[in-house]
Amino acid sequence: MNQPFTAAAEPAEFRDFGPIKFIPGKKGGRYPYCHSLVIDGDETWVVDPASDKDYLRGLAQTREVTRVFISHFHEDHQKYNYLFPQARFYVPAAEAEAFKSVEGAFALMGLDDPQAREYWGEIMVRQFHFRPLEHLVPYEPGQRFQQGEVTLEIIPAPGHTLGHSCFHFPGQELLFLADVDLTPFGPWYGDQTSSLENFEATLKGLSEYQARTYITAHEQGVYSREEFQAALPAYQKSIAAREDRLLEMLKTPKTVKQLADRHFFYGKPKDPPFIYHHIETQMLTKHLERLRRQGRVTHTNGAYVTNKIQVSG
Numbered sequence: 001m002n003q004p005f006t007a008a009a010e011p012a013e014f015r016d017f018g019p020i021k022f023i024p025g026k027k028g029g030r031y032p033y034c035h036s037l038v039i040d041g042d043e044t045w046v047v048d049p050a051s052d053k054d055y056l057r058g059l060a061q062t063r064e065v066t067r068v069f070i071s072h073f074h075e076d077h078q079k080y081n082y083l084f085p086q087a088r089f090y091v092p093a094a095e096a097e098a099f100k101s102v103e104g105a106f107a108l109m110g111l112d113d114p115q116a117r118e119y120w121g122e123i124m125v126r127q128f129h130f131r132p133l134e135h136l137v138p139y140e141p142g143q144r145f146q147q148g149e150v151t152l153e154i155i156p157a158p159g160h161t162l163g164h165s166c167f168h169f170p171g172q173e174l175l176f177l178a179d180v181d182l183t184p185f186g187p188w189y190g191d192q193t194s195s196l197e198n199f200e201a202t203l204k205g206l207s208e209y210q211a212r213t214y215i216t217a218h219e220q221g222v223y224s225r226e227e228f229q230a231a232l233p234a235y236q237k238s239i240a241a242r243e244d245r246l247l248e249m250l251k252t253p254k255t256v257k258q259l260a261d262r263h264f265f266y267g268k269p270k271d272p273p274f275i276y277h278h279i280e281t282q283m284l285t286k287h288l289e290r291l292r293r294q295g296r297v298t299h300t301n302g303a304y305v306t307n308k309i310q311v312s313g
């Protein structure tokens with residue numbers, strides 16, 4: 001049974017949307033944390049439990065959390081899964097393997113280097129408490145889950161990852177955008193199974209959604225409809241801005257490695273270097289291969305160079 005739950009010290013930006021609570025992530029919801037949702041009805045459900053250890057531990061002690069919904073397999077969305085050992089974990093069917101073993105996650109990331117796999121595997125266990133989830137329930141696009149006045153609908157939003165999903169709560173006119181995070185960094189598609197084209201299609205689809213409140217998993221978190229409508233085009237445009245910057249840099253030929261060594265996306269070295277090098281390489285390759293298909297760059301002798309005459313289309 002549920003007992004009344006009060007947090008010892010509610011974070012400043014804690015918000016209620018009817019039965020849906022917004023739990024701000026530590027560090028402003030920046031990696032390795034993300035914002036969570038708690039659905040507090042007849043049952044207690046949690047979305048992306050990687051926000052605030054003290055809050056979520058308090059919740060686990062005073063509520064029977066029956067279900068945990070996870071938007072995608074990234075470690076910064078499931079750091080505190082272990083606090084809810086009795087719950088069933090609802091995960092995207094397309095990436096269910098990544099919740100069963102770190103090797104499953106490496107396969108989706110395209111992380112091949114043995115040294116990187118060993119190092120990252122240790123980080124996953126030590127820092128993110130990774131363990132294979134026991135009560136795993138794969139969900140599919142369009143599936144709906146209901147309790148009382150709350151319906152949680154699975155909105156497929158691939159691109160960031162293969163199975164990345166948003167959660168729509170029609171009764172509360174609330175859309176949880178997960179890692180369509182509207183941050184100044186722009187869209188992230190740094191896994192082998194991430195897709196630039198899918199991300200663009202996802203952004204277009206989400207732009208047509210009519211909700212009252214939009215919630216991202218990182219940084220600002222809560223957006224009104226007006227704020228969402230203003231933030232989305234800027235986020236979308238960062239993809240074209242990246243392409244323009246690439247075409248400018250490739251006026252002289254450069255390899256993917258040379259571009260990655262210049263930290264094209266992150267702008268500065270980040271730790272651990274080989275993981276960020278992997279991400280830079282993945283994101284660069286997706287752009288460069290598309291530009292090549294479009295006839296805007298040529299790939300010769302391992303390097304890419306901007307075509308002087310741009311082929312349209």
Ligand SMILES: [Zn+2]
Binds near residue numbers: 072074160179
């Ligand atoms: Zn992510």
